[in-house]
Amino acid sequence: MAQFQALVLNMFEQGFLFAFLGLGVLITFRFFRFPDLTAEGSYPLGGAVAAALLVEGIDPFLASFAAAGAGAVAGTITALIHTKLRINNIIAGIIAMTALYSINLRVMGKANVPLLNTPTVFSETVDGLNRFGFNLHDNVYTTIPIALVLLVAAAVLLVWFFATDLGLAVRATGQNETMIASLGVDTDRTKMVGLALSNAFIAFSGALVAQNHGFADIGMGIGILVTGAAAVLIGEAIFGDRTVAWWVLAAICGTVIYRLLVALALRVGLQPVDLRLVTAVLLLLALTVPRWRVRVLK
Amino acid sequence: MTPLLELAGVTKRFHAGTPSEAVALRNITLTLAAGDFVTVIGSNGAGKSTLLKTIAGMIAPDAGTISFDGRDITHLPVYRRAATIGRIAQDPGDSTCAAMTIEENLAMAERRGMPRGLRRAVTQTARARFVAALAPIGLGLESRLGIRVVALSGGQRQALALLMATLAGARLLLLDEHLAALDPRTADIVMDLTARVVAERALTTLMVTHKMQDAIRFGNRLIMMHAGAIILDVRDDAKAALTVEALVTRFHEVGSEMTEDRVLLTT
Numbered sequence: 001m002a003q004f005q006a007l008v009l010n011m012f013e014q015g016f017l018f019a020f021l022g023l024g025v026l027i028t029f030r031f032f033r034f035p036d037l038t039a040e041g042s043y044p045l046g047g048a049v050a051a052a053l054l055v056e057g058i059d060p061f062l063a064s065f066a067a068a069g070a071g072a073v074a075g076t077i078t079a080l081i082h083t084k085l086r087i088n089n090i091i092a093g094i095i096a097m098t099a100l101y102s103i104n105l106r107v108m109g110k111a112n113v114p115l116l117n118t119p120t121v122f123s124e125t126v127d128g129l130n131r132f133g134f135n136l137h138d139n140v141y142t143t144i145p146i147a148l149v150l151l152v153a154a155a156v157l158l159v160w161f162f163a164t165d166l167g168l169a170v171r172a173t174g175q176n177e178t179m180i181a182s183l184g185v186d187t188d189r190t191k192m193v194g195l196a197l198s199n200a201f202i203a204f205s206g207a208l209v210a211q212n213h214g215f216a217d218i219g220m221g222i223g224i225l226v227t228g229a230a231a232v233l234i235g236e237a238i239f240g241d242r243t244v245a246w247w248v249l250a251a252i253c254g255t256v257i258y259r260l261l262v263a264l265a266l267r268v269g270l271q272p273v274d275l276r277l278v279t280a281v282l283l284l285l286a287l288t289v290p291r292w293r294v295r296v297l298k
Numbered sequence: 299m300t301p302l303l304e305l306a307g308v309t310k311r312f313h314a315g316t317p318s319e320a321v322a323l324r325n326i327t328l329t330l331a332a333g334d335f336v337t338v339i340g341s342n343g344a345g346k347s348t349l350l351k352t353i354a355g356m357i358a359p360d361a362g363t364i365s366f367d368g369r370d371i372t373h374l375p376v377y378r379r380a381a382t383i384g385r386i387a388q389d390p391g392d393s394t395c396a397a398m399t400i401e402e403n404l405a406m407a408e409r410r411g412m413p414r415g416l417r418r419a420v421t422q423t424a425r426a427r428f429v430a431a432l433a434p435i436g437l438g439l440e441s442r443l444g445i446r447v448v449a450l451s452g453g454q455r456q457a458l459a460l461l462m463a464t465l466a467g468a469r470l471l472l473l474d475e476h477l478a479a480l481d482p483r484t485a486d487i488v489m490d491l492t493a494r495v496v497a498e499r500a501l502t503t504l505m506v507t508h509k510m511q512d513a514i515r516f517g518n519r520l521i522m523m524h525a526g527a528i529i530l531d532v533r534d535d536a537k538a539a540l541t542v543e544a545l546v547t548r549f550h551e552v553g554s555e556m557t558e559d560r561v562l563l564t565t
């Protein structure tokens with residue numbers, strides 16, 4: 001029973017922290033219809049920027065938002081490489097990801113920055129609440145609601161943004177670029193907005209995960225795009241494809257379910273080295289199961 | 299009065315200097331007065347689509363200039379011409395956004411050429427405007443604002459595209475075989491709608507069509523293209539006097555002689 005409880009708590013904790021990644025990947029993978037490999041660099045960039053600032057004694061919230069800002073800059077640069085230099089969007093992402101590897105090392109100064117003795121957004125929030133007479137501890141029971149509050153705010157922000165004039169133009173850029181350009185939209189600019197927003201979310205996720213895991217590591221981004229894509233696809237396989245709000249909800253739930261499946265895989269005896277294989281199988285299932293479902297319903 | 303649209307010596311070659319070189323536009327000179335409704339006919343590969351795409355800014359000409367309302371727009375990108383130029387393509391998928399709803403598509407079209415910020419796109423007042431704009435079309439779309447365009451038929455999508463092209467600001471309408479993918483009955487409905495919208499909004503229009511009857515029946519001017527050149531340009535009474543037979547005969551003539559001269563058809 002205690003084991004089951006630990007499993008569920010871990011699923012929500014890790015799921016909510018990685019859900020920001022899912023939201024970021026949703027923007028490029030679903031709205032823009034291409035896997036943006038910048039994620040492999042902007043996710044550890046978020047961790048690196050947050051860690052470097054936390055070590056300097058900067059406020060954790062400030063450090064986390066700065067991490068998101070750094071992610072936005074990374075996304076903007078990928079967009080500029082793609083639009084101004086006319087380089088294929090996947091190659092542009094690979095170039096950004098490659099450059100970010102060195103930049104992340106520079107930002108951190110070494111391959112791994114421990115954050116065990118620095119405050120985090122979680123410890124800071126707990127301390128803040130305790131000043132109002134609560135008696136909370138910085139553990140999984142407080143991390144889950146804190147992450148959830150941040151996540152709901154992020155989801156609301158996204159749903160609101162994608163219902164504005166600019167948000168519609170960004171969505172249409174991914175769906176039918178010729179058409180939205182013929183309505184007077186500079187698609188170079190909307191691509192920049194979309195990629196900046198996507199990578200801001202991804203970097204923010206990296207910042208939160210680093211604080212939760214107690215370190216930022218140069219290797220933390222390896223395979224992260226596939227993780228995000230798996231989460232988005234699992235969400236879509238289960239929830240289907242309707243409105244933006246529904247997609248956002250699906251991406252969040254998809255991430256949580258992905259974490260659960262990974263935890264279960266470990267529980268049934270698979271080793272951490274097998275996790276990539278598990279992710280690959282999950283991706284395949286998420287891509288093919290919806291097709292079977294359609295066939296069965298017909 | 300300055301003409302609304304003026305093309306001078308516009309030339310476009312594809313794959314220039316290679317064995318597959320195609321001259322799509324050959325020194326085209328064309329002037330449209332405000333209010334002209336020009337139908338464009340010509341065989342496959344004549345250069346009709348290239349002409350419209352060049353005017354819209356999707357293709358950059360190799361030589362020549364294009365001016366709109368007295369302003370040189372030859373080098374402006376598509377999005378900077380869009381405030382005044384609306385375009386509909388043949389494929390119903392091209393001119394609307396399938397994954398978005400009818401109201402979202404209309405909201406995007408309503409901001410044609412205007413800056414787009416963080417204002418809520420689909421408001422209740424906007425919905426009321428969309429209902430008012432859709433109701434006269436008579437396809438029942440006004441009660442389905444929230445459904446995605448992918449669920450519409452080809453004809454409904456082209457009707458929506460027409461509305462989107464003309465909802466705001468556009469003064470020049472470019473129609474590239476916008477009825478070609480529709481069944482005959484739907485094509486007639488959308489064609490009538492097109493004529494109505496063009497008349498109501500006094501839009502200057504270039505309409506490419508393969509239907510000779512439509513080319514003769516609609517508009518005040520007809521041009522025929524062949525091998526990248528305009529080989530026939532008739533208007534008003536001369537156009538009204540045209541017959542399908544005369545046009546078909548003309549088609550066959552140029553098919554063999556490859557003339558580059560502009561010939562005025564006499565009846």
Ligand SMILES: Nc1ncnc2c1ncn2[C@@H]1O[C@H](COP(=O)(O)OP(=O)(O)OP(=O)(O)O)[C@@H](O)[C@H]1O
Pocket residue numbers: 312313320321322340341342343344345346347348349
């Ligand atoms: N993107 C392109 N690349 C290469 N050649 C092209 C391109 N677009 C058009 N062409 C060539 O230019 C010429 C004119 O083509 P265009 O599409 O303008 O003809 P059209 O009159 O619209 O024909 P259709 O009635 O078949 O639509 C053709 O020879 C065509 O092969």
Ligand SMILES: [Mg+2]
Pocket residue numbers: 346347348474
């Ligand atoms: Mg054509």
